[in-house]
Each structure stands twice: as C-alpha cells, then as structure tokens.
Amino acid sequence: MILQMLSKHEPISRKVPKMLHGGDYNPEQWIAYPDVLEEDIRLMKLANCNVMSIGIFAWTALEPEEGQFTFEWLDQVLARFARNGIYAFLATPSGARPAWMSAQYPEVLRVGANRVRNLHGRRHNHCYTSPVFREKVTIMNQRLAERYAHHPAVIGWHLSNEYGGECHCDYCQEAFRGWLKNKYGSLDALNHAWWAAFWSHTYTDWSQLESPAPQGETSLHGLNLDWKRFVTDQTVDFCRHEIVPLKAVNPELPVLTNMMYYYEGLNYWKFADILDVVSWDSYPTWHDGEDAIEQASRVGMMHDILRSIKGKPFLLMESTPSMTNWQPISKTKRPGMHLLASLQAVAHGSDSVQYFQWRKSRGSFEKFHGAVVDHAGHEHTRVFGDVAEVGSALDKLDAVVGTNAPAEVAVIFDWENRWAVKDAQGPRNKGIKYEETVRRFYRPFWERGVPVDVIDMEQDFSKYKLLVAPMLYMVRPGVGERIEQFMQNGGTFVATYWSGIVDESDLCFLGGFPGPLRKTLGIWSEEIDGLYDRDVNGVVMCAGNELGLEGSYVAHELCDLIHLEGAEALATYESDFYAERPALTVNRFGQGKAYYVASRNQDPFYGEFLSKLIEETGVLRAINSELPSGVTAQLRTDGVNDYVFLMNFGETEQTVALDQPKYTDLLTGEQASTDIQLPKYGVRILRRVKG
Numbered sequence: 001m002i003l004q005m006l007s008k009h010e011p012i013s014r015k016v017p018k019m020l021h022g023g024d025y026n027p028e029q030w031i032a033y034p035d036v037l038e039e040d041i042r043l044m045k046l047a048n049c050n051v052m053s054i055g056i057f058a059w060t061a062l063e064p065e066e067g068q069f070t071f072e073w074l075d076q077v078l079a080r081f082a083r084n085g086i087y088a089f090l091a092t093p094s095g096a097r098p099a100w101m102s103a104q105y106p107e108v109l110r111v112g113a114n115r116v117r118n119l120h121g122r123r124h125n126h127c128y129t130s131p132v133f134r135e136k137v138t139i140m141n142q143r144l145a146e147r148y149a150h151h152p153a154v155i156g157w158h159l160s161n162e163y164g165g166e167c168h169c170d171y172c173q174e175a176f177r178g179w180l181k182n183k184y185g186s187l188d189a190l191n192h193a194w195w196a197a198f199w200s201h202t203y204t205d206w207s208q209l210e211s212p213a214p215q216g217e218t219s220l221h222g223l224n225l226d227w228k229r230f231v232t233d234q235t236v237d238f239c240r241h242e243i244v245p246l247k248a249v250n251p252e253l254p255v256l257t258n259m260m261y262y263y264e265g266l267n268y269w270k271f272a273d274i275l276d277v278v279s280w281d282s283y284p285t286w287h288d289g290e291d292a293i294e295q296a297s298r299v300g301m302m303h304d305i306l307r308s309i310k311g312k313p314f315l316l317m318e319s320t321p322s323m324t325n326w327q328p329i330s331k332t333k334r335p336g337m338h339l340l341a342s343l344q345a346v347a348h349g350s351d352s353v354q355y356f357q358w359r360k361s362r363g364s365f366e367k368f369h370g371a372v373v374d375h376a377g378h379e380h381t382r383v384f385g386d387v388a389e390v391g392s393a394l395d396k397l398d399a400v401v402g403t404n405a406p407a408e409v410a411v412i413f414d415w416e417n418r419w420a421v422k423d424a425q426g427p428r429n430k431g432i433k434y435e436e437t438v439r440r441f442y443r444p445f446w447e448r449g450v451p452v453d454v455i456d457m458e459q460d461f462s463k464y465k466l467l468v469a470p471m472l473y474m475v476r477p478g479v480g481e482r483i484e485q486f487m488q489n490g491g492t493f494v495a496t497y498w499s500g501i502v503d504e505s506d507l508c509f510l511g512g513f514p515g516p517l518r519k520t521l522g523i524w525s526e527e528i529d530g531l532y533d534r535d536v537n538g539v540v541m542c543a544g545n546e547l548g549l550e551g552s553y554v555a556h557e558l559c560d561l562i563h564l565e566g567a568e569a570l571a572t573y574e575s576d577f578y579a580e581r582p583a584l585t586v587n588r589f590g591q592g593k594a595y596y597v598a599s600r601n602q603d604p605f606y607g608e609f610l611s612k613l614i615e616e617t618g619v620l621r622a623i624n625s626e627l628p629s630g631v632t633a634q635l636r637t638d639g640v641n642d643y644v645f646l647m648n649f650g651e652t653e654q655t656v657a658l659d660q661p662k663y664t665d666l667l668t669g670e671q672a673s674t675d676i677q678l679p680k681y682g683v684r685i686l687r688r689v690k691g
Contacts, residue, residue, distance in 0.1 A: 013155035023355030028061035048391025059093035095161035149250035194222030281318035303348035336681030347634035347645035427530035449633030480516025488590030522567030522587030538574025
C-alpha cells in the first residue's frame, strides 16, 4: 500500500529533452507554394514549436503510382527542419490509401456489416486483414525506414492515424473463424460460451460462423463480444505489422499512434505492449453551454486513462488551437482557455501539446478546422498569439518532462465490461449510462485534487489504497480473487449496483449475484429495480453510521435489492416495497473494507460519500487545501520535487490558500504568495520540495 515513487522517465527523444510543441504538418498540400513552406519555418520558430507530425495521409504524394516513389519533397522538408532545430514524428501513410490502389486491388476496400463493399473515399476505408494492403504497407514502411530511420530530424514514428472501424469481408470472416478456433478449440466449447442453444442457434460447423450483421445474427451476446475482441486483436496485429519494418532498421526509434476520446471500437489497453508511447487526440466542446467543470472533468479522466495504459508520460498528439469544423457547433475558445486546456494535459502526465493542424487546408473537408496559421497566413491573429503563449510556457517546463503523476486511487473503466454492459438487454435499456456512472465517481476526486489512475480490471491493484469499480458487470477470471487479496492487505474497495453479474463470456454467474464479489462485499443481490424517468426513491443514512453522513439522498434509475451477508447497512431505502432495505453497505474483509452503493444516486451523494473515503483512507492529494468550486489540482513528481498544477475551469476568479509557504511559481521563478489568485480560466504551476 506504499506509493511507489519512480525516478524520472527518459524524454520521448534525447534530441529534444523538453516539452514537445507542434502539430500535424501537411507540406504535400503546399508543394506548389514554395514561399509558404519557407514561411512555415519562420512561424514555427516564432510560436516556440519544436516538433511536427508529417506524412499523415501523404501516400499519394509519396507513391503517386504503384512502385513509383517520390520522396524528394519530404527530403527537403526534413532537411529544412534539421537546419532550424525542428524535429519530426514521421507518419506511416496507411490511414488513407491512394486511389490507384483501390482501383487495382478492390479487396483493400472495406466491407460493411451489411456485406456491401465500400467505394474508394474518406479514410480508414481499408481492410486490416487484406494480404494486398498489408503487402503495400510493408513496402511503404520499409522504404520510409530505409530512407529516414536515422535522419537527424526524425525522433519517432507516428503510425497511421486514429486506427478504427471494422471490415466484414471474406478475409476477415476467415480470420475471425481462425481466431475463434484458437480461443475455444471446439464448437462445443464455443456453443456453451455463447449459450447458443438459446433460440436454437447452435453451430455445427465452423463455416457457419459469421460476424454480427443487421440482416443476420445479433442476439448472441457472446458472439457480439468476441467480434469486438477480434476487431481489436486484428487492429493490434495490423499495427504490429506496421511496426516490424520500422524497427528492423532502427529499433531505438519510438513508435506511437494517436487514440481518440473514449473511442468504443478498440480496447486501447491491448496496444500497451506494442507501442513505445501512448498518445491521443483531444477535442472537447468548450463553451457549449454545459457545465465547463463537467467538461474538464471528463477530459481529465481521459488523460488519466491514456497515462495509466503504460504508467508513464503520454503525448497530447492533437488538439485544436481554437475551433473544430466537425462538431455540431464549432465554437472558438475563449481567451485563456487554450493555455488552460493545454496545461491540463501536461498536469495529467502529457509531455507534449500538439495540434491539428499547423496550417489550414485551402480546400476539402477540414479547410475550416482550426489551425495555428490561418488562411491569412501570418502571425497577427489571436489564435497564433495563444499558441505562442503555450509555447512560451512549455519552454519553462523542462524540469517536468518525464516526471510521474502518482496516484493512490484507481477507478476501473474497462473496455470489455463497457461492451458487455451496453449489449446486455438489462434493467434499463433506456440509458444504462456506464460511462456516465464511472465519471460520477471520478469527478469528486478530480474536484478535490486527488490524483487518480483509470485502469482496466487486469491491472495490478496492490499499489493503491482505494479501488473504485462502478458497474463492474463483467468479472473476468481471477479478478474477484485479486480484489479479495487487495482487501486482505488493507485496501478499501467500492462497488455498485449491476456488478458481478456475468463472466468473460457474458454468461450469468450461478448461485447469486454479485458472483465472485459476493463474499468480498458481504451481500446478496436478489433483484434490481429499473425506474422510469419520473420515478425516484430516497436513500436515508442510518443514525450514527461510521461515515458520519446524515440526512438523505435521491435515488433514481436503478435500485438494487440486496440482503446482508456479513455487511452492515449504512443507509436504507425510503419508500416502495423495499423501504428500509439496505441501500449503502460496508463489509470488513481481512484488513480492508468494501463499500457497496446499491442505487444510482443524484448529487451531492458522490461528493459527500467519496469525501469521507478520501479522509478515511488518507490517499494522496496534490495539495492539502480546500479547493473552491471549479478549481482542480494535479500533481507530477520526480521524487525530489513536486509540481502542483492549479487550474480554474470556473467562470469566476477564485482564491486557493496554499498548505505551506514554500512554493515557487515555475513560470515566473518567484516565490508564490500564500493565497493564489486564479482568474477565470487561470492556471498556475508551483514547485515544492517533496516532503
């Protein structure tokens, strides 16, 4: 249970031992405008940019016809970078194949779930299984590696761009059948795992197996779940296929690929072992009329997921300097928000701030997407000034590069559990709200400056003091036992309604819910009540309960009807036929405690409940001060110095009273006053000696 403090990690590249700052650069769009390319270098230096991602979607510019390679323009760009102290993440162009390939080899085009092959167009419209596509990617990546893997300006490989989607072609069907044979070994085992006797869907030959289809099979939850697993595994395999020729030439050059905001289609944890660095693309809808604090909390949780995947600094690979063009409303960032949102990523563990895009495209789909350089083509814009301000701030954060973001709290957000929960046809198909439920438990920690790792259920629990598992519907083999061990060693565990329901095949546990968590939690869940939107119940705290909570809270949407099997009731339901039944419990197990939240509750329940657990467990906080509304604090450390990020996402100025006088402002170099004034969208970075 002791927090493990690691020394600093190496920077992404020793060539640039600094915070990385730059963006997606598309010089192939401007080859006919040499004056633009020259001007770009001046502007990059003016904005304090030191790295660009280039070559994304540049396949046609690199190979305009099959076997005809034209690298000269890229040679010139990289040479210009090297002369000016600018570096590159060189992309493999597999995110969008050229038209000649689609015309000559139609098999590379994806087939939809309806079994219709796509036409050429858009991006990621290709089959990851296609032998031809894999062959062409290998040839391209070999050529790139042979030419640039030791180039002085290249510091890493940017694999493709935002892997995603699925293909249902004949190649993929055969690969899926092979994947299933490897997993189950026999049709009897598969039919049992999928409970295929239901509706007489038993399979008697491997050739009968097909991926889910709108005009075919969608009712076998085991099939649906395994197809999603296969899509992830096949994408990971394709990613690995891309890496092989790159590493063969220079195994030291790191590889990364950019992930997306809560993207459901791929289990990102499966990429952990093949990527050297995790990165992602962040495009929150700031100023959309929603609570900006809620928006910031959601983004913070996604940052924590990406950092937790490898347990070390990640990269913010794309963000917008101001607006997007693909969201329902493309609103510009208000003054101060760009610096705040950028440093939020750094606070949660990013060693970069990068943008899509460097220069606005003159035409096509993203010509009005925000960029550092506008169509006006000069630095005299508000957005360019905001970017230069971020660059100036990052230039002062060398000491933060490679530092850890320590946490003694973990929240489980598991992709496979997410898939299963949403496919379950359970108690509330109108809004099962798995993601929202996890975020409801995450936000109170974020608001109170408590660092959090957001993990899947396969990770090591032993390094945490407090483990929170909202709606852990699926419990894979060994997980229940590891939670027991966590509690035996003194850990505090929190679970909720709709947990411990199914195994890894989405088969219900027999013998009573919550299955393998039943002994740990000390309860039996007999049934669950799905409430209509108009319905509510009350959760009344028991007099003298050990948490010291008083009064009542509003329960809505889901109420679990449980029996005590060793646990103690801390609160009971107020009404309906299950009035006075337990609604919140605690169970002592080994040296630890397990809390069970039986109902979905409205605020302020989560904040008040988790505040008590923060106090009870004594988990690490970024700063031991009360944080006003809208202000959060995040922590990075090298084991000697702590770096505290204070951020105000609220609409009014706030004051934070520091917990000690010895803080230095990292951006100004001055000693910080004991009361920190944070204007609307304000941010301060403070250094203190650890301990």
